[in-house]
Amino acid sequence: MSDLAWLGRTKLLIGDEGIQKLQNAHVLVVGLGGVGSFAAEFIARSGVGTMTIVDGDVVDPSNRNRQLPALSTTHGQPKADLMEERLLAINPELKLTSIRQFLSPEAVEEILTNNKFDYVMDCIDSITPKLMLLTTAYQKNLRIVSSMGAGGKVDPTKIRTADLFDTRECYLASLVRKRLRKLGIRSGIKAVYSTEKMMEESLMLTDGSNYKKSAYGTISYMPAAFGGVCASVVLRDLLGFPVEMEKKLKALASREKKQQELEKKRKAAK
Template sequence: MEYNNWLERTELLIGDENVDKLKNSKILIVGLGGVGSFAAEFLVRAGVGSLTIADGDRFDPTNKNRQLSALDSTIGEPKASIVGKRLKDINKDIQLEIIDKFLEPEETNSIVRNEKFDYIVDCIDSITPKINLIKAAIFTKTKIVSSMGAGGKLDPAKIKTASIWKTRQCNFARQIKKRLKKDDIYKNVRVVYSYDELKKDSLKLTDGSNYKKSFYGTISYMPALFGLHCAAEVIRGITDIYSIKKPN
């Protein structure tokens, strides 16, 4: 007899009610690189029932050191479509919307306002679109967890989830805070960040053709761990797992 309860072990740990909450949840993930690709996979494997993923980028060879779906066979392919195909192969019943483009500010505001997500996972690595998404979440009172910079960091033990106003040793968070203050926004925003010392000598300047003036070196496990923490924050926010009684 075929046995199809693929969430059995999740149910054993967090209970049927919490599994049902995840099945009935609706999540938006923007950015499907090193952090977002892992966050998406962890959430789908936890049983999230409805997911919208957005990214307009395509895989290139430099993505292979850290991005879940970056393979020789996917180079040049759109990230959103490839990640989406993988997610459907994990859970064929998931309600999945794939947005294969970079979202303009008006589109971000419209999607967040109209879709009524239970949670937003912000894995964008550019300042301005990241600010637009955070502000859209704040103005619609949608829960959000935002990934800060995983580049230039090595120590996995120094990754934390906290209010953005309590971050330290994170240049990316410092820039986000500066922009929020400029717009007179002081709301609590949950972020994943590392307080590890930045490896400044890993910085590389670019010609700006890839929308970035510079970037830091990365190691395989750090973006994945950021994605793990983002997914865990969402799961904790949707379920009652903190109230689960521990055995005596």
């Protein structure tokens, strides 16, 4: 029998049924950078029973300002390996598959075909692999949440969730929308984005490796905030919130009302 005592505080919020739903779920997290590393940890800490994580990159010194596995002692080490160790330290009973590779069309097809995922989390910040994952997951009718750009922004209160085609003030989202429309996709992908105007002056050009030709400056908390919102979308959908939560709260309010009425009757009878 699994020891779920560590999920006691979560159980108070979502109940036994909610815990069981998360225990039975399989979540895929692709990209373990600033957004994905925090998103993966939040998913693991929620009690989700099965996870697959994917990333082919290693820790670079420039990652330390925002990425969970990036420490002064982990430079050059694979992010997937570091996150695997961390997630299993959080929950040793987690059924975890760690894939240390960059996505190719063949890899995306293989991963999504050979596994049954309850949710796909796209935390990739490069256009080509991001599009491969989104289009393949969409075609397979998988539930998806996709993180848009956290770079060039500083205000976490402006993070929003919407259909990808309803997003604004995000350069990455505009590029993704344009490419997806050409492929005949015009709705049905949840996105996490920010309505804050991007600080264009923070842009820098890169060497083009890993499909990235440019990058925007980042502040420590913004990718983590994006990761938190992405994780919340997944968990709320898996749990059936807000519908089931509203029903639960109404039922609780009804029970409390009945108890109050009984208490009034008892006092009146004395």
